[in-house]
Amino acid sequence: MIVFPAFAGKRYAVLGLARSGMTAVRSLLASGAHVMAWDSREEPRQALLRDCEAGTCEIADPTSANLSGYDGVVVSPGVPLNSHPIAAAAARAGVPVIGDIELFALARASLPAHRVVGITGTNGKSTTTALVRHLLEKAGVPARMGGNIGLPILGTVPLEPNANGSGVYVLELSSYQIDLTHSLDCDVAALLNVTPDHLDRYDGFAAYAASKARLFTMQTPGHAAVFGKGDAQTLGVARREEARREGKGVVRVDGADLDALQKDWPSLQGPHNLQNAAVAIAIVEALGIARADWEPGLRDFRGLPHRMECVARAEGVDYINDSKATNPASAAPAIAAFPPDPAPRIHWIVGGLPKGEDLDECKPWFGHIKAAYTIGDAGPLFAEILEPYTRIVRSEMMAQAIRQAMDAAAPGDVVLLSPACASFDQFRDYEARGEAFRQIVEALLAPEDGDEKDGEGRGQGGAAG
Numbered sequence: 001m002i003v004f005p006a007f008a009g010k011r012y013a014v015l016g017l018a019r020s021g022m023t024a025v026r027s028l029l030a031s032g033a034h035v036m037a038w039d040s041r042e043e044p045r046q047a048l049l050r051d052c053e054a055g056t057c058e059i060a061d062p063t064s065a066n067l068s069g070y071d072g073v074v075v076s077p078g079v080p081l082n083s084h085p086i087a088a089a090a091a092r093a094g095v096p097v098i099g100d101i102e103l104f105a106l107a108r109a110s111l112p113a114h115r116v117v118g119i120t121g122t123n124g125k126s127t128t129t130a131l132v133r134h135l136l137e138k139a140g141v142p143a144r145m146g147g148n149i150g151l152p153i154l155g156t157v158p159l160e161p162n163a164n165g166s167g168v169y170v171l172e173l174s175s176y177q178i179d180l181t182h183s184l185d186c187d188v189a190a191l192l193n194v195t196p197d198h199l200d201r202y203d204g205f206a207a208y209a210a211s212k213a214r215l216f217t218m219q220t221p222g223h224a225a226v227f228g229k230g231d232a233q234t235l236g237v238a239r240r241e242e243a244r245r246e247g248k249g250v251v252r253v254d255g256a257d258l259d260a261l262q263k264d265w266p267s268l269q270g271p272h273n274l275q276n277a278a279v280a281i282a283i284v285e286a287l288g289i290a291r292a293d294w295e296p297g298l299r300d301f302r303g304l305p306h307r308m309e310c311v312a313r314a315e316g317v318d319y320i321n322d323s324k325a326t327n328p329a330s331a332a333p334a335i336a337a338f339p340p341d342p343a344p345r346i347h348w349i350v351g352g353l354p355k356g357e358d359l360d361e362c363k364p365w366f367g368h369i370k371a372a373y374t375i376g377d378a379g380p381l382f383a384e385i386l387e388p389y390t391r392i393v394r395s396e397m398m399a400q401a402i403r404q405a406m407d408a409a410a411p412g413d414v415v416l417l418s419p420a421c422a423s424f425d426q427f428r429d430y431e432a433r434g435e436a437f438r439q440i441v442e443a444l445l446a447p448e449d450g451d452e453k454d455g456e457g458r459g460q461g462g463a464a465g
Helices: 019-031 040-050 087-095 100-109 123-137 176-181 205-217 234-246 271-286 292-298 329-334 363-368 380-384 399-407 428-443
Strands: 011-016 036-038 055-057 070-076 114-119 142-147 166-172 188-191 222-227 250-253 307-316 318-320 346-351 369-375 390-398 415-418
Touching: 011 019, 019 036, 019 040, 019 070, 019 100, 019 292, 036 040, 036 428, 040 055, 070 087, 114 123, 114 205, 114 271, 114 428, 123 142, 123 166, 123 271, 123 292, 176 205, 188 205, 188 234, 188 271, 205 234, 205 318, 222 234, 222 271, 250 271, 250 415, 271 292, 307 428, 318 428, 329 346, 346 380, 346 399, 369 380, 369 399, 380 390, 399 415, 399 428, 415 428
Parallel strands: 011 036, 011 070, 036 055, 114 166, 114 188, 142 166, 188 222, 222 250, 318 415, 346 369, 346 415, 369 390
Antiparallel strands: 307 318
16 A cells, blocks of 8 residues: 555544545554544444554544544544535534545655656546546556545555556546645646536535646646537636646647547547547546557447446447446436447347336437347337337347347447446346456357457457457
């Protein structure tokens, strides 16, 4: 994990002992700090108490404890500062309220030479963060991914420089995490988009957007800022940064110049992913990665599990796992991402435990569907809705739907699991549903004994290459 010798002898309170909080406690203890820790749940308190050495940490609630002399209160991003009593308790003691990202920012001085990328936005953060790490690693640059995705950043092994330059920490940052961060100077910071969200934590949409914008005000002159072009709030932040920096180091992207390449990126289809890719490319180019090094990475990026993830490409057919689409609104972008070329080409596996009685959000793209394979409790309803628009196969079970779609698919087609429903009628959760899709596809594509396939035959399951 990441430790910082300057934390030795300091005193911190940590509120919330989930992944990031528990990692912060262990990092602080390993650095020689004294820690007061608390969680409303008994189990993590007891787990920490067993590991604590006498005198190094204590289990106590910082909202009611004496915080005088403490160097900071580290809170989980899930703690609502606008209503939780910890904010007032820390203010009375004159102690800053911070998060684990701020601890990382403070620890940077003791780490080997490195760079930091910070990525925020309402939508697309996780995909863009994972893509940036992938492109860096494909180019031979060591990278760690953390923040709002993957391991807490303090729990990663510190990066060491290599022949391709200093390593890069790639951080996905929510507005909550930015609120708790005061000194993170990103070498490259990016804002994808800003749409209304989390307004229970902010005094209106403008305050939420301002939280995102703080990522850029922490940067020193000369560091790069990347912005999407899709909404007025993001463009407003970009214009303010251009004025503050006198036009230097600010890039706006929308991916229009990449449109012709997108067809070769199976896990990055659709307008939203074109912007995600454009931002990721701008980030790695700001870090010195040339097109010859980033372009191959776009073709073999598999995507995040269960989010437009290309699990296989065989005989010219892509198999896409979008199991995380648990309602029609989240399934709609997946259907929109594969327009006719020139005829409809989506074999849509849809259904499960419905969250409503229509597919209205998906309706504008029904013309993209070559056939629909309805499954689960919603199967009969969705078959009735879709019947006027496309060929219907009442599959009931997902394994049957995959086999039927595989038999019907032609080169250039897409077999798409984007269920527009919860999974609980047949699966534990959407992750189990997505894993089942992957396993069934791989099993059906595997060559039978003695069968050999050349090129992209059915023996070539796995990520698109």
